[in-house]
Amino acid sequence: MKAVLKTESTETKPEGRNRSLGIVETHYYTFAEPPGTLALESGETLGPVTLAYETYGTLNREKSNAILVLHALSGDAHAAGLYRGKKDPGWWDAMIGPGKPFDTDQYFVICSNVIGGCKGSTGPSSVNPQSGKPYGTEFPFVTISDMVHAQRRLIDFLGIDRLLCVAGGSMGGMQALQWVASYPERVRSAIPIATALKHSPQQIAFNEVTRQSIMADPAWREGNYYETGQPEKGLSVARMIGHITFMSDQSMEEKFSRKLKKGHLNFNFDADFEVEGYLRYRGANFVKRFDANSYLYITKAMDYFDLSGGKLINGRVVDARFLVISFKSDWLYPSHQSQEIVRQLKLKQVDATYCELKSTYGHDAFLVELEGQTTLIHHFLEKTYLGQRNGNGNHQ
């Protein structure tokens, strides 16, 4: 399989800053084909493994401008640009593109779907080559470390020795941290946003409720639902719970207050309040695009993740720079968890910038609170990139 290293853009781009990438395509990289396998943290193996990924911008000759962008729980490889004929841009389109903080005029940006996912990478909805049927719950448990291990294979395949940056929010931030822990020599900088070194009992508890919601739906059928249809009720409730945790009290007040959908109370169990309608809508939409088993596996991977107590910077010399960002109103991944990352970096005297951004959007802020992130990420990357070029001395 050949990687296409240049983003294909057939539409003419308007000139000026902050342009859209235009049309992008997903690519697929398959490895660990028989007799090879990918060894997993659980002791099990997986193979063959396919990763769906997209790239934006051009890899320079020295291969020193590659940035790996990492997605959150329900994200995918489509981080920016548009698919032909579709109108929804990628999930971090505001941040990735020409003139944007992850400036594709300068950098080569890569985003891959995680293993365990359902957006083109190998996951529980993929066909198990042993049985010829979807894995379902036969799929081995994968961890954040396994996800990163698979991504490293992709980065090897793309011929990149050292990434200029690994960056992501929420579970994407966990992967960024895991990259530093697993492959410190292959990362020049990391931007973990709205994330944690480990889930607190509260975060595990919310995940457990979402899993129970899925598994309590009779349509789940112990994970073997690929012929009968997925547990839509359970999965949509799981997503509704998720959305509550992504918002803040204030952002919900501003967005919904106690506004009524029909202007009066119905005196039945329909959605009276706009917030109810919003959650139902989000839940119903989610089941169209996400696999329930993937939700189970990925939330478990997040709960297992633990780089606390010195495991982030674990002995090997780390000369990576860090930009750690949290949001004041994010109660799902509160700032004290980001501050714990910073404490670990200070302990190991790792170069770190940390800022808690004022935002009322809650955990969602990493996707929508753009102004502060734009400034910080743009200049942080620029400094990292220029520092690297100056450091090498022979590029200018």
Add this chain to the structure above:
Amino acid sequence: MEIINNGIRPDHQVIFDMIEPGSRVLDLGCGTGDLLQLVARDKDARVQGIELDENAIYECVRKGLSVCQSDIESGLAEYPDGSFDYVILNQSLQEIRKVFFLLREALRVGNRVIVGFPNFAYINARVCLGLGGKAPMTPSLPYRWYDTPNVRFLSISDFQSFCAEKGFAVRKARFLNGKRTITFWPNLRALGAIFLLEEKGR
């Protein structure tokens, strides 16, 4: 007397001159990072800032500096002993409650500590209080009694006694009056002072 007239803030110039090239420098309360930028560029120093204000942090990051958001009093806790050659505490000592604790922490984290503060015993302040009977306002103490962030009102003499009492060795002291450094009667004539401290016996 020496006149500093190169566009650089006089206190920054004095601190800059105290720092050996190639050092590791932490600026506690680094503001928009002007001093750190200067030290990083012209002293080839490895620098780190600590600052509370979000907009000031943006300015620092624009300058390519690394800054961790924190208040001054809790910003040092996790750094191992001797992480830096210099810890700078400029123009914020007077806003600190736990002064001794902070200076001891700074001398644990840094081999040397540079402290800059306004002099409360400056002649105009004395006149203001002694003759005018009003809380002093000077170029280095520009606030009114009801909007000042300062919680410690110290003179150069006070600080010298404090260092002697607490066992901080004063390696250098520079006294500023506007753009001039002065040497005679600093406690009366200087608007501000900058001290270079070390642990006694080092």
